[in-house]
Amino acid sequence: MDFVNGLKQKDTVEIGDILTGDFKGKEIKIKGAVHTVRDMSEFSFVVLRRYDGLVQCVYEESKIPEFNSKVLREGATVEVTGTVNSEERAPGGFEIRINAIRLLSEPAKDSTMPIPISKWKLKTSLETKLSLRPISLRNVRERAIFKIQEGLVRGFRDFMFSQHFTEIRTPKIVAGNAEGGANVFKLEYFGKKAFLAQSPQFYKQTMVGVYDRVFEASPVFRAEKHNTTRHLNEYTSLDFEMGYIDGFEDIMDMEAAMLKYTFQFLEEEYAKEIKLLGITLPDVTNIPAVRFDEAKRLVSEKYERKIRNPYDLEPEEEILIGRYFKEEYNSDFVFVTHYPSKKRPFYAMDDPADTKFTLSFDLLFKGMEITTGGQRIHSYEDQVAKMVARGMDPNDFTNFLMIHKHGMPPHGGLGIGLERLTMRLLDEQNVRETTLFPRDVSRLEP
């Protein structure tokens, strides 16, 4: 009988091994994809691509006559045996003088790369880049974007765990939706009508009754018909929800602390990508917090802009609020608090001091909303009353109201749009740049 008992020692090395170990003058084996081949007269430079960087190899045809350099096409994968030499001009400060090559796989016969992925920056249109996503992501700069995104989620999760939040997994196929409205995807579910979850709202509130503090990083779905630079029809929402709060300020404090932790985590763990993409990590030591109505007044005064609707915030106003707090307080972030009750869902808690407003907030990052959060109603009677006042039937929400009926601590939470956060951090102009395989009104593939 054969037994499986864990990882085997391999005789190949990784780029990281070479950078940190003492391999100079030694023969090693390394695997990789052919990134570029540059034919010189006597020899060729063959650059291999691996997950953690590029390796320059030098191939002399005279040395391995049985191996024709023509085989070394971009996209082939190989195992190279060679001697490590210092070479300042090569990535990582070393190159490998090839003694032997073994071909592991080849691209299709007669295929040619549709875009020059080995160039530093892909100078193609976003449209082309997205249509060729499986290939364009092989570009070193493109893939660094999604390492940063990975780091943002890791930082978020690590911080949540450190604050005793429990990670939950809530269903994406649901019977009803928290946000309501028309922007919901419908599907046929064994003869019943079902929807895709616009957010884990009901479930995360529910789970506060179980674990006090919960979080989830998962896909949400919005059937938005707008085809803008900042909307997606499927995106990743970083959600948390916490009980026993003294007020919605506790939620903002938690988010500020999370961002601080996460940016520091990126600085430590993703230094390579930060350098590669030229990211300046924002300062989140002191994030200004301003009331919704006050924010509108401030930008209206400073930028001589008429307030058209006191209960709504236009995208242009968001941009101006961002600009105002950058100019006046040198902050890339600003919390806008006390959103009008009309603009918030039925589970939002109204401000007892003025019920036209809610105990809620958005977080703007460089003039764009990346977070919506706030305190929720915990009292059964209050929640039913607000539903009725909005013309909703509490009988449609029996499962949700079960938690209020049997007791909920004062609680609140927020949702962060991961792709938008990444977009703003990288100063990208379109949220599709920071989405692995974006879904929009006209894009369902790849």
Added chain:
Amino acid sequence: MDFVNGLKQKDTVEIGDILTGDFKGKEIKIKGAVHTVRDMSEFSFVVLRRYDGLVQCVYEESKIPEFNSKVLREGATVEVTGTVNSEERAPGGFEIRINAIRLLSEPAKDSTMPIPISKWKLKTSLETKLSLRPISLRNVRERAIFKIQEGLVRGFRDFMFSQHFTEIRTPKIVAGNAEGGANVFKLEYFGKKAFLAQSPQFYKQTMVGVYDRVFEASPVFRAEKHNTTRHLNEYTSLDFEMGYIDGFEDIMDMEAAMLKYTFQFLEEEYAKEIKLLGITLPDVTNIPAVRFDEAKRLVSEKYERKIRNPYDLEPEEEILIGRYFKEEYNSDFVFVTHYPSKKRPFYAMDDPADTKFTLSFDLLFKGMEITTGGQRIHSYEDQVAKMVARGMDPNDFTNFLMIHKHGMPPHGGLGIGLERLTMRLLDEQNVRETTLFPRDVSRLEP
């Protein structure tokens, strides 16, 4: 201007603080939900529930006459001020003698708990438990199940990161599906036909071309019409996919190492829940690996069972294979390798030694399939040929074939059903027991 700058020091303590700190005889403040109230003649025991356990408080009505014990209904949340006393018979070895109580929230007027969640084990039917899920999860034993599940995912992710896998987020709304067949949910997508992803298969293979090794822990959707104890219509799949493999054995080695790491991680980080649920962590030091045809032969001989179809494995056979390897090798796990080509999807690599079989495997845990994996075809010409041989049109798979066309390393991967893994680990008889909010043919709520 107000500024938000991180977490504030609170004057309340957590159960963990009391257990690890020196609070004996001191007055503290603690918040929690009323779990049970037991009225004695002179005083009441009030047990509070928090995420990390239960706290016994002692309330003397004569001491706080202004606070009526009748207010302390199950599900109310309170802030208790009291003195910490050693008390061996109380959870954690201490109790709190209440000096003051502040009510934070109350359940609905006239509401009563629909199930006795403060009992050790809920002795209700699964059906009732699921219908009342928002409340039944408040039971200490029930919620421990999903802490274990959290730990399984954390262990998986931590191990993947340690092995240089990149975490990816692939779309759940897709234009086509990897597994094909009828069990796919359809939805209307802006006038186009779209589907819910049955697995991240195409995308994870695609991302191997970018990061060499990738993983994802995310929801997948199967429109299975079977209402069995082991099928769900939405579940969490722990997927990984790795390039530059020497064979499909590398994938099994990686899984075995991951399981070893994860069970050890559970032992260290989730000791409380392991004890609470009485879990015996399985030994994964040596997992037997047996060929599909050989496994069928072995159980047919030992249990005198006729082989009805040499190219298929019935659930009863899976159970017997599990039993065989438990009896003969004392192993809860067994890898069954070389599944018939007919039973595997078009992207599976056939065994060059006998193309009726594939370089693939399932992992059985106590007689149930929890993993399907294997090596994938990396050659463009081979992949096109296999599609054509199956009567598929390669033009329907242009985006997927793009990766083969432009070069893919030899690669493979697997998917693990998280809820099934949890179910087997906990010796539960129904996968719904280990699913937070299960979705099946007849259940779409809560």
